[in-house]
Amino acid sequence: MDRESIQKLIKISIIEGISLILLLFVAVPLKYIWGYKIATIIMGSIHGVLWLTFLYVLNEARKKNNFDKKLVIELIILSVVPFGFILIERKLKRLI
Numbered sequence: 345m346d347r348e349s350i351q352k353l354i355k356i357s358i359i360e361g362i363s364l365i366l367l368l369f370v371a372v373p374l375k376y377i378w379g380y381k382i383a384t385i386i387m388g389s390i391h392g393v394l395w396l397t398f399l400y401v402l403n404e405a406r407k408k409n410n411f412d413k414k415l416v417i418e419l420i421i422l423s424v425v426p427f428g429f430i431l432i433e434r435k436l437k438r439l440i
Contacts (some may be wrong), residue, residue, distance in 0.1 A: 346408040347440055353405045354436050357419075361429025363391040368426055389430075390421045398423055409439070 371387035375382040400419070406416055418435070422428035 345439060346405070348404040349401075349408045350436050350440055353401050356394070356398050356401045356428045356435050357423065357432045357436075360391070360394040360423060360434070361427065363387070363394045364424075364429075365426055366389045395423065 367384070367387045371383040391411035402416065402419060405411065415435070419432055422432050422435075
């Protein structure tokens with residue numbers, strides 16, 4: 345196991361997960377309750393870049409650690425679920 349790639353994946357997962365929470369629980373209410381459309385534009389863009397980064401780092405970790413398809417699909421699904429990054433971290437720490 346390439347420990348460094350898994351730790352990197354955990355870190356980006358946490359950052360991406362926090363951006364999803366900020367998007368859903370801060371930016372979306374700012375847009376729909378108070379009319380600040382710019383909040384979702386900014387936070388949505390940041391989250392989108394972080395999610396693509398997560399996918400890239402996941403692919404790199406998959407190559408280095410020979411992750412099976414089931415694990416990769418689970419991690420992708422968890423990455424779009426609020427607070428899914430907590431489960432991602434637990435799953436990946438078991439591999440180290």
